Amino acid sequence: MTRTLHGGGLCYFLVLLTLLLSQADGLQCYACNIVHEQRYVDVGCSSPEVITCSHSHKGFKHRFCIRTESVALGIMLTSGCATSRHCHTEELPGVKIHCCGSDLCNSAPSRRTTTILPVCSLTFALLLLFNG
Incomplete structure (x- = not known):
């Protein structure tokens, strides 16, 4: 007896197929300031x-994306890519x-506002006001 996939069954099958195909290609990560395949990636x-990611590095599997800040x-x-050791x-x-x-879970963090820029701007404005 043959069964056809209807509604939810077809959706489940497509999701499973997508997951299997994406796992076969390897993990994808954002990369910068690293050497990847013998070239330096996005300086700065x-x-x-x-x-x-390659499947392994020095015998360890690349299973993670990493970001240092x-x-x-x-x-x-x-x-870039990382092993559990990293x-x-x-x-x-x-x-x-x-x-x-x-x-692609290792995107850049949202920019933080620091207090140094406003303090420097205020100091510069006050210097201009009193010296000008």
Whole structure:
């Protein structure tokens, strides 16, 4: 007896097929300030590229996307593919490490407003006002 897929069954099948195909291609991550396939990717992290992670690095599987950022400046330092070993590394002073396990989950953090720019602007404006 043959069965056809109707409604929810077809939807379930398409979702399953999509998941299987995406897993076969490998994890995709945003990348900047790293070497990927013998070339340096997006120096400065102004517009990170999308890369497909290789399946392994030095015997460890790439299962995560990683992003490192400066705690003081609130800016991204690097991003790319990572192994569990990279993600379990103790954070360096002043550097925050973020790891995640789904495609393109390591985008840049939303920009923080820091107090240094408004303070400098106010100081400069006051200097102009009193010296001008």
